[in-house]
Amino acid sequence: MPVELEVCAYCPRLCRHVCPVAVATGDEAATPTAMSAGLLLARAGALGEVDATELTRLCLSCGACTDHCKHHVPVALQLGRPAPPRRDAPAAAPPGAIRFVPCGSGVEPAPHQLACCGRNEGFDEREPEAARRVAEENVRRLAGRAAVCSDGLCTAWLVAHGARMEVG
């Protein structure tokens, strides 16, 4: 068992303010600390029969937590999620998937990959049905591209409401 998983599980959530999903949803379950603790308990058999991927699905592999962490723990990898995008040379996401890239991360996708998440085109999380339509349309529109997003709001909203999002 990687010791880093324990370091995250016992960490006082020092990266929670940079996690776009945790910020957008307000859900503690999205924090690396909570996901690491859950996985640690699941692997120890303390949670009974549980699908461990359910505990970690809110991680979008954006790498913001690793960038912030003083220990540089590779959070996404140890949670069994895909590796975060390389900061110097982002690859195109495979078809049908979104690569989530927070603004300010230093990634500069190629022009053909670049797309806006569309939050400013009508997304309002307080209107759930309209928000779902806008966000789902964005998911289709962005498939195979690198999405540059200021706060991950609609992506995070979709994930929080059960969307499966395989990150490239």
Add this chain to the structure above:
Amino acid sequence: MDLASLGRRVSLSDGLPARLAVARDLWPRQTLRLAHGDPGPLPAAVCWPESEEEVAAVLAWASGEGVPVVPWGAGSGVCGAAAGRADAVTMDLKRLRRIGAVRDARVRVEAGVLGQHLEDALALEGWATRHSPSSIWCSTVGGWAASRSAGQFSSRYGTFPDMVEAMRVVTPKGVVSTGAWSEGGEDLHPWFLGSEGSLGVITELSVRVVPIPEARWLRGYRFATTEGALEAMRSLMQAELHPAVLRLYDPVDTRLAGKGTATRDAGHGAWLRALTDRVERTPALRRHALSLPLALPRLVNGIVRSMASGCVLIAGWEGPADVNRVLAEAGHELLLGAGGADLGPDPGVHWYEHRHEVSYKLAPVFSHGGFADTMEVAAPWSRLADLYAGVREALARHAVVMAHFSHAYQEGCSIYFTFAGRGEEAVYDAAWADALAAAAAAGGTVAHHHGVGQLKMAAAGKELAALRPLYLALKRRLDPAGILNPGRLFPEVDTPEPPAPALGVDAVSRLATLDAHAPAEVRDRELAAAGWVLRHPTPGPLAASTVVVEPWDTAVVGVSARIEGRRLNLPPVPRSAAGPDLRRALPQGALETLTVPVLPAAEAGVKVTSLAPGVRPARVLADGWELRGPAASALAEVCRAG
């Protein structure tokens, strides 16, 4: 429990990930249990209200169902106040996250905003709270108020409760506006600050802000002894020099944490780091690396203390450039004169740049088979040495311990103990039981800024024992079904009635304990005969005082009162967080004595008729302000030039 009904009123999850994530806050006892495979008590569900109305709807549902509600900010509390309960719904407030524009040096902010996000938003407009707890990345504004948080610059700006001007609080019986937003009559502001979610749910606050400091000055000093350094700290705080930062690391903390140097790879610690690096690369060793040293705390404490010599003080000032230069130069001279050796700016700058990273050091202790925790107590200067010795010796029986002194005020200071022990609950519990008893025996408060929670509820309950009837009466009025975070504040404790405090002056702490009802002329004449004057001139009896002080200042430090026939002593300690602070909110008729700040009558002052920004007077007079201390003349020049 009809969760379907609740789900129609508010966003809700009863899934395992959401419940698991709020089963524990950051109480290290729960982290220790996690390390042993115990997830903690999972609540029945988590809900995320997005408005004051939704908070009210949740409380109405819970009152009807008889379901406890645990308000949750970001779960950074270290005493178990927000930990999950199996029979409860946890109310996560982070979707209350609106931040208003700054108006008249106040910002209106919702309770679920994370501290760092508030500072980031304010900085865009040139403002800051300067409330800087080490938890700023993982705590919320509402949580700061509910647990009486204090930040690293509290010496200059006060604690967070000092900054909160008004609140909106939702209770099961309706919405209450407090402080500047109260609509006359009873003001429950002091009750909600420190109520830890047990009286109402704080939803919105008005917080005082300041311009981002124009200048900053940081420096380190080495002192030969802790006692000498503490005396220098006290002199500095009582010289009206108002530093933003004053942190003294005891010899063990100085030695272990390398506070004396900016680069940690040089010197005697290099061999130890080489050894620990080797252990870190060997997983089989790593898990047990701390087993032996933590199992023998007395031995390790003895060795470390014998190796340690000297201690480091970090001092810092910030504010308008002209005022900052005057204050820092005077402070620098004072510290050199008190025996401090100048270490240059590096220790201070290093601390400032890494001031939110200390908690990174705690997690690895758990993964190495131990526990790590911190304890923050406070006392007036006259009792500080006894408090330090008593708590340190109590903890050292069970754990390896070091300490630093921070959150210094004119009347006293906080001590922050960091300790690590063998990873067993029995060891953990014994360390805390002995340390809390030692703090109380030394006359300190058991909480300066971590709040109460489950960890300290018995000890804090004894400290505030006579307040319990008032608390219970208010609780019944606001929360008749008893659903708000029940059983975690003001437990029933058996403690004897304390004696009346002795009247007189504590010259070291510059505090006078006086008859609350003595006529002003008699009180002031007797004080003058003893060589003192009130810091805050008060025309009538102290019990009737309506003196309003600045957020960084304090008008009443201790109180003795009679509540429902029983004496209550709120001890003269600086900025206690042992529950709601009612030092200025008890009924006039109940007061017996008040402990208030005093100044030497013979000390010369300089009167000014206008104040430059950043200049703080020693006394507010009817026709101006009085400046005191070694910087008074230079500050008066700044005021006149302005």
